[in-house]
Amino acid sequence: MMHPLRKLPRGQLYFDPAQVAIRTAQFAVRPLHGGVAVAQFERSICDLLGSAHAVALPHARVALWLTLRSLDLPPGGEVLTTPVTVPEVISAIELAGLRPRFVDLAEDSAQVDARALAAAINTNTVALLITHLCGTLADMDAVRTAAHRHGLPLIEDAAEAVGRRWCGQAAGTLER
Secondary structure (H helix, E strand, O other): OOOOOOOOOOOOOOOOHHHHHHHHHHHHHOOOOOOHHHHHHHHHHHHHHOOOOOOOOOOHHHHHHHHHHHOOOOOOOEEEEOOOOOHHHHHHHHHOOOEEEEOOEOOOOOOEOHHHHHHHOOOOEEEEEEEOOOOOOOOHHHHHHHHHHHOOOEEEEOOOOOOOEEOOEEOOOOOO
């Protein structure tokens, strides 16, 4: 038993990426234990977000790692993101073989500064990871414009903004 005062390290992932890939493949053909509850949860998320698909995973960091890996990004590429995040997000980026590069926050919104984001894009940039902080959204018109202009995938971390909308579209679904 762990000592009650011992703190867990926050800068590492607590899973084996190979096992996650195996388990994810299993989820595709067989629902999680109890299947009905998970299927209902996924359907509820689809309904809330207006999305056709949702996949329940054990941790957001697992979902982020799988998302990054599924994009088949070149090893060592830079993912532009906010400096205000949890260590697990950075670990997921690094475990995917990528490098995080931080972009300043806008003074008026405490969200990623869309102008600084656009200016930070260079030949090493392979993706944009936008975290919507404290229930508010980044300037997604400007962020999407920058992503499309440079042909970059745009990943949204909307864990702190579930149900929020930008021009009628749910956070977390704004790339489409």
